[in-house]
Amino acid sequence: MIGFFTRTRGQGRLDWTDWFTYGYLTIGLFLMFGPVAWLVLSSFKTESAITEFPPRLLPMGQKQVAVPGEEKPRPVYRVTLPDGTTRELAELRRIGLTSTMVDPSRPDEPIRVPIDQRTPVREFKLATENYTDLAGKFDFGRYLWNSVFITIVATVLTLLFNSMAAFALSKYRFSGQRTVFLLILSTLMVPPTIVLVPNFLVVSELGLLNSLWGVIWPAVATPTGVFLLRQYMLTLPDELIDAARLDHASEWRIYWRIVLPLTAPALAVLAIFSVMWRWNDFLWPLVVLSKSEKFTLQLALNAFQGDLVTQWNYLLAMTVITLLPVTLVFAFLQKFVTQGIASAGVK
Amino acid sequence: MATLTLSNVVKEFGATRVIHGVDLAVADGEFVVFVGPSGCGKSTLLRLICGLESTTSGGIEIDGKPVNYVAAADRGLAMVFQSYALYPHMTVRQNMAFGLENIGTPRATIEAKVREAAALLRLDALLDRRPTQLSGGQRQRVAIGRAIVREPRIFLFDEPLSNLDAELRVSMRSEIIALHRRLEATMIYVTHDQVEAMTMADKIVVLRGGRVEQVGAPLDLYNRPANRFVAGFIGSPQMNFLPATLVAGSAGTATIALPGGRRLDVATTRADVPAIGTALTLGIRPEHAVPAQRATDADLTLTVTQLEQLGAHTLIHGTVAGGDTRMTMHIAGQSSLRAGDAVGVAIPPADARLFDAGDAGLAR
Numbered sequence: 001m002i003g004f005f006t007r008t009r010g011q012g013r014l015d016w017t018d019w020f021t022y023g024y025l026t027i028g029l030f031l032m033f034g035p036v037a038w039l040v041l042s043s044f045k046t047e048s049a050i051t052e053f054p055p056r057l058l059p060m061g062q063k064q065v066a067v068p069g070e071e072k073p074r075p076v077y078r079v080t081l082p083d084g085t086t087r088e089l090a091e092l093r094r095i096g097l098t099s100t101m102v103d104p105s106r107p108d109e110p111i112r113v114p115i116d117q118r119t120p121v122r123e124f125k126l127a128t129e130n131y132t133d134l135a136g137k138f139d140f141g142r143y144l145w146n147s148v149f150i151t152i153v154a155t156v157l158t159l160l161f162n163s164m165a166a167f168a169l170s171k172y173r174f175s176g177q178r179t180v181f182l183l184i185l186s187t188l189m190v191p192p193t194i195v196l197v198p199n200f201l202v203v204s205e206l207g208l209l210n211s212l213w214g215v216i217w218p219a220v221a222t223p224t225g226v227f228l229l230r231q232y233m234l235t236l237p238d239e240l241i242d243a244a245r246l247d248h249a250s251e252w253r254i255y256w257r258i259v260l261p262l263t264a265p266a267l268a269v270l271a272i273f274s275v276m277w278r279w280n281d282f283l284w285p286l287v288v289l290s291k292s293e294k295f296t297l298q299l300a301l302n303a304f305q306g307d308l309v310t311q312w313n314y315l316l317a318m319t320v321i322t323l324l325p326v327t328l329v330f331a332f333l334q335k336f337v338t339q340g341i342a343s344a345g346v347k
Numbered sequence: 348m349a350t351l352t353l354s355n356v357v358k359e360f361g362a363t364r365v366i367h368g369v370d371l372a373v374a375d376g377e378f379v380v381f382v383g384p385s386g387c388g389k390s391t392l393l394r395l396i397c398g399l400e401s402t403t404s405g406g407i408e409i410d411g412k413p414v415n416y417v418a419a420a421d422r423g424l425a426m427v428f429q430s431y432a433l434y435p436h437m438t439v440r441q442n443m444a445f446g447l448e449n450i451g452t453p454r455a456t457i458e459a460k461v462r463e464a465a466a467l468l469r470l471d472a473l474l475d476r477r478p479t480q481l482s483g484g485q486r487q488r489v490a491i492g493r494a495i496v497r498e499p500r501i502f503l504f505d506e507p508l509s510n511l512d513a514e515l516r517v518s519m520r521s522e523i524i525a526l527h528r529r530l531e532a533t534m535i536y537v538t539h540d541q542v543e544a545m546t547m548a549d550k551i552v553v554l555r556g557g558r559v560e561q562v563g564a565p566l567d568l569y570n571r572p573a574n575r576f577v578a579g580f581i582g583s584p585q586m587n588f589l590p591a592t593l594v595a596g597s598a599g600t601a602t603i604a605l606p607g608g609r610r611l612d613v614a615t616t617r618a619d620v621p622a623i624g625t626a627l628t629l630g631i632r633p634e635h636a637v638p639a640q641r642a643t644d645a646d647l648t649l650t651v652t653q654l655e656q657l658g659a660h661t662l663i664h665g666t667v668a669g670g671d672t673r674m675t676m677h678i679a680g681q682s683s684l685r686a687g688d689a690v691g692v693a694i695p696p697a698d699a700r701l702f703d704a705g706d707a708g709l710a711r
Contacts (some may be wrong), residue, residue, distance in 0.1 A: 242399050243432035246447035247497075248420040257445075261436045 006252050043316035044126040050312045060127030065090050068107050076100065077118035079111075088121060089113070130317040138316070139293065140300075146212060147297040148325070153184060154216045156307040159267055166229035167255050171241055181230070188223045192283075200287055214288045215281075215296075225270050232266035233259060268333045275329045279322075297322045349410045349423070349500035349533055351396065354488060356405035358388075358395055358557075364389055366557045368405070373501075373535065373550075378527050381537045382544040382580070383554035389537045392504055392554070396535065398422050409500060425494035426503040430510065431486045433478040439465075439489050440474040443496045464492040467529075479590075484515045493527070504536040508543065520547060541581055545569070553577050575706035578630050584662060587636065587674045591629040591701070596620040601709065603627060605694075606668030609621050609646045613699045615709040627709075628702040633662070633677035635698035638690055645691025649674055653682050663690070 040114060042050055044059040064073035067090050074090035079101060081087065089101035089111065100110050134140045170180050199218055208214030234258060244254045260267070282298045289295055295303070301322065304315045351373040356364035366388050373379050381389040394400045396407060398419030400669075407414055416424050433442050440461055447457045465471050468488040478486055487507060494502055504523070508516045524547055527534055538544060544551050545565045553560040553568065553576075561573040572578035578586050594610060595602040601615050611629075621627070639645035647667045655662040663676040663684060676692065684690065701709040 040481070133621075186674070237430065239428045239430055239432040243428060243493075244445075245399070246397070246419055246424070246426055248449040250449070250608075253449060258434060258565065324549065 008277055030172045032146070035079055036286050039316060040320055043130060043320045044128065045313065046127045046130075047313045049127070049175070050316070060122040061127060063121045063123045065104050067092070067102060067104050074102075074104075076121045078121050079113050080120045081111075081117075086244060089118075091118075127313070133319075134314060134317060134321075140321075142293060143295055143297045143300040144321075146294060147322075148217050150212055150281075150285075150296060151275055151278040151325075153212075154220060154278045155271055157216065158222060158225055158274045159270060161265065161266065162225035162231050162270065163260060164255065165221070165226045166233050167259055168259055169226070170230045170233040171236075171238070171259070184223050184226055187230075195285075196287065199284075203288060210290050210294060211288075212294060215285050219284065222274075224273070228270055229263060229266050232263055237261055264336075268277045268336045272333050275333075276326055350451060351501060351533065351535070352406075352408040352411075353392075353396070354406040355405045356392070356395060356407065356452050358391060358400065358418065359403045359406070364403075364557065366395070369557075369559055371552060373533060376531050376533055378524075378534045378536065378547060378549045379552060380544040380548035380550070381535065381552050381554060382539065382541055383560075384580075385539060388557040389539075389554050390505055391557075393426075393503055393535065393537050396501075397424055397503055398427050399450065415516065423500040425497045425499035425501075426505060427487075427490045427494050427507045427665070429506040431478075431490040431507075433486060433489055433493075435478050438475050438477055439470060439481070439492075442489060443493050444688070446493065446497050456596050459491075460496050460498075464495045466539040467495065468492050468527075483511050484519060487511065487519060488522075490525075495530070500533065502532050502534040504534065506538055507536075508538070509540075516543075523547065525577065542583065545581070551579060551581075554615050554632055567616040571708075572630075572700065573707070573708050575628060575630065577700040578700060578702070578708070582632055584675050586630045586632045586700075588702075589629045589667065589672055589674065589676045591627050593621055593623055593625045593627055595623065601627075603629060603701065605629065605646055606672065607647055611646060611694060611696055611699065613696055613709075617709050620709075623704055626704060628706075629694075630700040630702060631698060633675040635695060636674070636676050637693050637695070638676070638678065642691055644693045646694045647674070647692040649676065649690045651686050653686060654682060654684060656681055665690070667692070675681050 023199070038057070041057060041059055046059075046061060049056070049059060049061070063076040065076050067074045070092065072249055074092060075097075076088055076090050079087055079089050090104050092100045092102055092110065094100070094115065097115055099115050101113050101118070104108050124217050165184070188195060203209055203214045203218060205215075208217065240258060240262075245259050249258070280298060281296075282302070285296050285299055286302075289299065292300075292303070297318070301315065301318055304311055304318065350373070353369050353371040356366055356369045357364065361598060365400045369392060381392060383389050391400065398414070398417065402415060409422060409424075434445065437445065444457045444462060447460065461474070462471075465474055468491060470485070470488055470492055471490070473481060477491075478489065481489065487521055490507070496652055507523075508519055511519060520543060521534075536543075536547060548565055550562060551565055552562050555576055561568060561577045568577060568581045572581065575588065579588070587607060591603040591605055591611075593601060594604045596615075597620070598618075599614060599616070600612050601620060602610055602612050605611055613629075649663070649665040649667050650664055650670065651665040653664040655664070658681065660677060660679050661682040663678065663682065665674055665676075666672060667674050674692070681688075703709060
């Protein structure tokens, strides 16, 4: 790995192309990864730390120390004493402009310090309560379940239906085949916003409003999916299907045991698309779901943005959680895709 | 094992007629080879027999029962494809067992049959490998094993050796012949290689443009070709075709004038003899034309253009009749001739074949 990342053209010395290459790669890294890193780090900051200016990269919280005689840990400040020395003292309480501070090792000698003589001592601290509060504060588990359910079930159904259509369109010859295919592709030209109201009316008639199935079913058959899988299935040799037919395989068996396993790389690609799209889908669930217990994570995230006040710390924490599953799925399936393509010596 | 009968089978793809009324009878246990140039319809004919394509008209009968409307899988046939068509995501064992699983054969029976076929083809050590982990010859044997396991009435081979290298082809050829003898099965084999046809077949069917040119045993086709196409297709190097003119003819003999003037009497068996002066084609195989012992024996003079010395025998390429017609001679041993030399060629009348203007043979 190290060898890969420090590869240069100049064989030990740095060629000008190496400077250029590493230059733009580093810039690219910051541009693409910077916001994500900022997001993750900020999700561990307290609310005030998020809104402070100038902003700091790492989540910092004020250092706290246990003082004997006090129940809770007391915040620590760096204090400039009248004689010019600086010490770190814990603050017991603050009244008006004067703060009563004490050295933790000598808790019986309180020192009075004006508040402009002290600055907080900050240390790296992860405000994990952003995450733990979520669990208790609102119905995070339910929203997560809704999102996961919709994504998984919709992906499975999408793979199933699209592959069946692609199989029919690629491996069978029937009159009207071309027309059907063109019809399916032509629906790509229709923006989803135009069919939003008709879709809503149909879903309403079917009684699927305000249910997760109402979100899942309408978009299961995607023209992109059919096209992608059909193109891949065209590369499967027809002789395999002939051989399977001679082997007494029924059409379903040919589909299920021969064609589908061999289409695995394309299925993985479609699965990635489907997961990413379904997980991030906002408009259609917003239209269909009206009761908050059916909300998906994206809709719940939306709910955090109030008219006047946005609770940024919770928003950020939930965004990070929302990002995680998609990242994991992508990472897992991507390896499968490249493996599948590499080993696809179909013979 | 089974007999196969084709009666006036016609196949059209849209407006194009690809198979023009083929009649054929295959006896039980015969090894029949369909041979012909690319595009002659031999693979199409095989697929029609197999049931992967349906006939436009005409009948196909297996063991006397018509199978035109019987599905491919129910005809009791097994096919070995040109590209083997092994399921790449299954192991060799699963490949061979797939067909039997589909008809609900008990697991124990499947195991036994797979083991038997694997032993016959020496695949025992490879049963758990995937096709991508096998060599070309091994994949070939797995494809044959898959066919054997189904215990079909007729085996169909669609150019199975064309994807193998030359050496492997020779050894696989003898393996298939041995298999035929061992299983005593009816086998139909499609190839474009006439050497395979000659060495393997009990009966050869020569096809051209969707029509059967001739059917017969390999040596019959070699010795008594029905027309110019078959004469030129069978035999390597190809038969020499020289222009000749009919000078005199009677029942059983035709006297022709060769380029260069010499006369030759050739036996014919056709009842109708063309008119005097008709242009005919004389066919003489390179191995039958002999260098003339004496100048007076020479029927033709060959001007040598090229020699191929193969050690045990020599191919002499040259031109006759003033450089217009090319001719090849195939003699045993080595030759001391050089390019530019003139050689007298004698044509034994018994080995000469005549073809008329329509390329039909005058001797049958």
